[in-house]
Structures are given as structure tokens and as C-alpha cells.
Amino acid sequence: MTSTAAQISSKIKLAINIGNTMEASGGETAWGNPLITQDLVNRYKSLGFDAIRLPCSWDQYADKTTAKISSTWLDRVKAVVQYCINANLYIVLNIHWDGGWLENHIDEASKVAVAAKQKAFWQQIATHLRDFDEHLIFASANEPAADKAAQMDALMAYHQACIDAVRATGGRNAYRTVVVQSPSTNTEYAVSLWTNMPMDTATDRLMFEIHYYAPSQFAIITEDQSWGKMFYYWGRDNHSTIQPDRNATWGEEDYVDQQMQAMKTHFIDKGIPVIMGEYGAWRKTTPLDLPKHNASVTYWNKYVTQQALANGVVPFLWDTGSLIDRTTLAIKDADILDALLTTAGKK
Template sequence: MRLGAIAVAAVTALTAGLLGVVSAHAEKPTAPPDHAVTAMEQVAAMQPGWNVGNTLDALGGETAWGNPLITEELLQTIKANGYNSIRLPVSWDEHTGPAPDYTIDPAWLDRVEQVVDWAIANDLQVMVNQHDQMWTKALPDDRENVLAKFTSMWTQIAERFKDHPSELSFESINEPQFPTDEANKDAHTAELNVAFYEAVRATGGKNSDRLLVLPTWVTNSEQPHLDALKATIDELDDDMIAATVHFYGFYPFGVNVAGVTTYDEATQQDLENTFQRTNDTFVDNGVPVIVGEWGVLGYDYTRGTVPNSPQYGELLKFFQATAHQAVEEQLTLMLWDAGSYLNRHTLEWRDPLLKAYMDSGFTTLSGTASFDSIYLEKAGTIADESLTLNRNGLDFEGLWQGDTALTEGADYTVSGDTLTLTAAALTRLAGDRAYGTNATIEARFSDGLPWAIHIITYDKAQLSDASGTMDGAPWSQWWACNSSCFAIPTEFNGDQVATMEAKYADGTNAGPHAWTAFKEFWWTYRPDYDAGTISLTPDFFNEVRDDEPVTLTFHFWGGGTIDYTITKSGTTVTGTSA
């Protein structure tokens, strides 16, 4: 997040202190189990877990999707950072020969085994899966061949690892889905799960009672799919089975669409309801649950380099709340990391503060506030500004700027949960009122992490007229905007975009996500605060009608809105400021 030089320095200093706070309150990691533990105990000992994503599951080779080769040093780093398990997604299909034997390349098995052995040697449990599910989608139409291949592959994998210790577990398949027969998707999922179970157990050895992990359809956590998986597990009647689902939060919040820009009540309720019904279905009935992937899609797309995907402070709230709720409902979390969180090249966390909030959630729900910024309009007179404290059961202990405590009464007041900074304090903190972050203070509580509050000076942004051509090529959310995007020249003047609406003249919604006027951040529009542009993507224009003006309304965190009109005619686009 671009907070300005002062804020970056403040956050860096804050993070250094936070890591010490988290370490002081973290419980000693549970040692990996011996072979005699129950499934519930083994899964509990896996908390928390980490995905080695987009690596052995990458199509085209281990480094094809941008991550370096897995090393033992990487796994040692993961262990040193408090993780007790890894999920090892593996794509087997492109390393498998033709029918009828479907022989897996021994060299590929060797490589997977090498990584598994490194993990176990470094006190990490490891869960190996069949990650590339694309070919299994054909199950409804080619049942005999799909099951023959699936069974053969799992038999070979299980044979290779039959003598490995119980710290190794197997997961049937990643996100099974069957687009040609949606009506029977739970039944098809059950068929794959049972075929996996029977193939692995039949190999004997330590596979006779190894922990096996079964997913719901597409790892969905809606009640009908939870119930379907529970029925399968009941029929198998095996004590060493766990269930798995995935969780990326309330979708509108996770990708910043439909105007959900904060960790609001709907987002919180979605988290609590999802984890509670998963607990009620499985954990309360003796079946452990692994949330095999979790995170935030918008952050994963941008690797945290673009503010407000979602908004940074709201992102911190979500991450710590998810960890906290998982502990409450006895669910083991495994962070999906395809390179977004840990930089695999440097073995450093891209955002140590975010990591600190994740860690904190497992032990302490830290105090926060209604927002992490106070915006002061440069052209206006500075007045008192208030935020609402979210104490989360903790005591508020005051405000600090670095090592200096602010003075209650003169600098701020507290009435109930309302924290008010005085005009005098804000004037001092704003300094020369240059655009951007002028100062960062922190609210401290009796436990957990302090909450950063950024004092930001801004003026209303200015958007300029523009024209250009579009090549119509699809634009990937993973790539930077290039000549295929339409750039609106923008003077942000210290403010930042919260969201964007798009409507035709008759008031109907324009662009993708026709069910809402508020478009998806990053996928359809992308602000670049360094370049001074807001870019609209081909994915937006591909669903905009020709020769019909569209009014874009940009909402800014400073509180204002700006209208801008764009018209597409073939490959030509014109933009006009209001």
C-alpha cells in the first residue's frame, strides 16, 4: 500500500514491534503426531498450514508459473515462521502415460517424494493431493476411463509412499467439478472420493490407517454439499478421514465488487456462518476439517501491490478474524500462497504486517477501529475527527506516535467506543499538509497488535479527457495494464479510489457483473497512483454496448465522487470529464 514515506517508515517500525508481540503470545507449536493419534488430533496438530501453490501443480513444469524450485531451505523458512504443515498441490496428469497402465513418470514421483521427505525431516506434516482436476471433469461422460485412470494414479502414488510415516496424508482431489452434469455433482464427487479411498487403503502398509482427506464438490461449504460429503464419510466408516473445504471470504468483499469495500457485517456474518455450519456438520460429529485453501482473491491477484483490493485495514481485519474464527470452530487453516505472501526468491514475507495479523488471530483478536485512515481536505479547515473503536474485549490504552504518547484531553478524547482526535492534534500531525500520508499514529490495547491510523491530506481528484483504441484482447488480472487498456489521466491529489459504478443513460448497469452497478476492482478498472491513471480493461469494454455513453462514478476514500463519461465505438473509446 502506498502510504507515503512517513507512513512507510512508521509501518516498518510498527511491524518490527508487532512481530515481537505475536511471538510473545503465540503458543508453542504442537509437535507432529506419532502413528497412534486420532484423525482429530492429527488435524489439530497441522494448525496452521501453508500451501506450496503454483509449483508442483504448475502445468508445464515446476517453475512454469513463476515460482522457483522448491528447496529444503524454503520448507525450513515455513517451519521457522510458525507453520506446522504444508499442503503440496501436485499435477500428475501431464506426467502420466497413456491407457491402460497410466504409468506415472518415476522421475516425477522421485521429485514429489524428495519434497515430502524434506518436509517431514523439518517437522512439517505434509498433505499431497491430485491438484489438476481438469481431466476428471469428463467423469459424467467417460466414467469408465476416468475412474480407471484416477484409480491407477492413486494406486501408484500410494504404493510409492506406503512406508512413509503418518505425518504424510493424502487429499483425494482439488475442487472437483462436473460442468456437463451439474445435477449430480455431489454423486460424482462421492464416486471419486470412494475410488481414491479404496485405491489407497488397498495398498496396505502405513496406508492402511493413513489420514485421508475428502473434499466436497468444488470444496464448497454450502450445507447441501457438506451433507453429501458427510454421508460419504459415514458410509466409509473409517476413523482416519478428514473433510476439506476452501474459504476465500464473502465474494463481494474479496474482489471489491458490488460496493462492498469494507469488512462489514455481511462479510463478518459470512465468515461466522460458513465456519459454524462446517463445524456443526463435521467436527461436532467427530470428523476433523482442513480448510485446504484460504485467503482473499483480490489480494492474491495483485500480490498486495495495489491499494484497495481490498482496502488494507479492512484486509487486516479479515485475516485476523478468519484465523480467530477457525480456532473457535476447531478448523485447521492452510493459507493458499502462490507467491503472493512469501517471496519465494528472497524467502521474505512481502507484507510482514499482514503476516503479523494472521498470526495474531490464532491467539488474540486484536483491537481495531472503524477505519485505518483520517482524510483531511487540504482546501478545508481542520476539525475534530472521530473513529469507532472495536475493542474486541480488550482495554484501550491510548494513542502513540512512535514512542511518544499523545495526551488524552488535548490530543484525543474517548467517549464509550468513540475515539475523537482534536483539531489541534490533527493540525500538528498534518504538518505542511502535503498530499498523501502526513503521519501515522497507533491505537494501543491491553493485548494483541496496535492499530495504525494514517493521517492523509487530499484534494478532490481531477480526471482529464482522453481517447484511444482498444484491441479487444482479453486482459488477465495477473498482468499489468498495457496498450490493451484505456487509461484515464488522473491527478489523485492524495486521494484513492474505493470503487467504481458504471451505468447507461437509462440507469441500467453497464459492463461485467450486470447484477450490480459497482464493478470489480482490478478486473475491470485499475488505478495506478504512480503513473497518474485509472485504466479500464478489455474485460470491461467487452461487455459495454457500442455507441451508448456510459457514466462512470468513481468513489474515493476521501468521501467524494467524480463522474466521467466513456463511449465505445468499435475499437475507439473516448472519455470526457464531467
């Protein structure tokens, strides 16, 4: 447990989420993915990933009155963490959306009750996983839905409850790295709303987390919205003349540069490591100019990874089974994988 958060972050060049699995409402396989196995974790390691982020649900496995988490579920999470330790991978374990009990209640009226639940859950999680070494990292939340200064007191109370609960369990948890999330894990709110890190009895053991899906019309939405149409084409060399109305109109290279530089200036240069806990853009089948679209998707993933690493931000690709087949372990998108590995200096 001797490494600082910054020393750990320097060892992670490329990481991946096992998404839509242990955070799935209804159970680990409820959203179509198989159970996580040692073979799957070994596959990620063999390809060149250094860490896994494990989005995890807890509330559906907990008593609604006492907040006691099922011992069966705690044991299952412990087994998956052990898979990662066996493969010599770092692992970031969080409380994910989890029904929104924290994520959708960043407000003064909810603060006392939510902070108490946060404390109760983290006491149990941290105690059950206390003996793992520094490869295991805890993450307070996922995407806490805060976008106003008035919400920051509540958000900080939730992060503080996590840190205090983890430290109070003692043992290796007294020194374990803990990750706290930006308001909405948004890069702009990280600059405009975040003013200071929570208190910690350990020294240099906190990380900061943002997510990156800009522009949302390209990276997130899968159908046109009232507020904007999908972008199919992204990047200075990838705009389409066939569908010019689907070219990105914001959020291209200059915006990526600006946001990653802001993370460096506001956090990393001040000794606070930053992880990009989720990012990614995936292919659509509807574009008329498919070569340009496919080039755009590959380039977006490569460019965002490149600029994150150039500024010291640790990239964790969001994947729900689109990159690696979770059952056969076959590579499903060789172009994106090659772009990531090459950019991170893995091949």
C-alpha cells in the same frame, strides 16, 4: 500411524499452501516460482506453520494410454515430502486441477473412466510414498466442480476410488489419513449436498475439505465482471466513504460466522475433522482508499482464520509467493503474516 484424523487435525493450528508450483502446467517452475527447497520448507516451519498443503499435478507426467506416472516425477514429489518430514511438518498431498480430468468431469457419463484413472494414479502415488509416517496425508482431489445432487454419485465414486486404492497398497497406507473434498469445496454445498462420508476400512482416518474465498468479489476476482464489481473494502470498520460502491455488500463477518459454525455442526461435532484447504485475500493496487483497503485485507485474513480455529476448522492459507519470497525467503507481507501468527497463538 497411531493418531486418528481428529488427533492430527488438533495438532495443526496454522498451515500454508506452496501454490503455483508442483501443480503448474509445464513443470514446477513454469508459473514463475523456483524449485521447492529444504530451506524454504524450514522457513515455513521457523515462522510457525504446522503443515504444508502441496497442490500437485500428475496427468502431465503420465502415459496417456497406461496412466503410468513418470518415476522421475514420483521421486521429485517424494523428495519434497521428505523436506516436510525433515522439518517435522504435516503435509497434505493432493491431485490438484491437473488439467481438469477429474475436476471438470463430475458426471455419470465420465464416472467409470475417471474412477479408473483415479484408482491408477493413487495406486502409484500411495505405493511410492507408502513408508512415510502419519505426517503425510493424502487428499483425493482439489475443487471437484459439482453443485447439483445429480453429481454426487460420481463425486463419491471418485473419492471412494482414492480411499480404496490407498488402503489396498498396505503398510502404513492402511492407516493413513485421507482427505475428501466437498462439492466445489464449497461450504454451502457441504451442507446442502453432502450426505455421508465414503466407506473406509480404517477407523477415524478421514478428513473433509472446504475452501473459503467469500465474498469472491473481494478475495478472488481481479477485474470487474458482468455479474459483479470488485469489492475493495471488507468488514464492519473498514467501509470506505471515498468509494462506497466498492464496499462489500455480502459475505462479511456474520457470513463467516455462519459458515464456520455450519462446518462445526455438520462435521466436526460428528467426529469428522475439517480442513480449510485454501483461503486468502490479497492486496490490490487500484483502490483509491488504500489505507481502508489494506486494513480490509489484513482483517479478512485475520477474521477468517480466527473463526475457523474457533470452530475447529484447520486453516491452510493459499499462497503463491505473496507472503514469503520463495527465492530470498524474505517476508513480503508482514501485516498478514503477523495477523495469522497472532490469531493462531504463534506469537
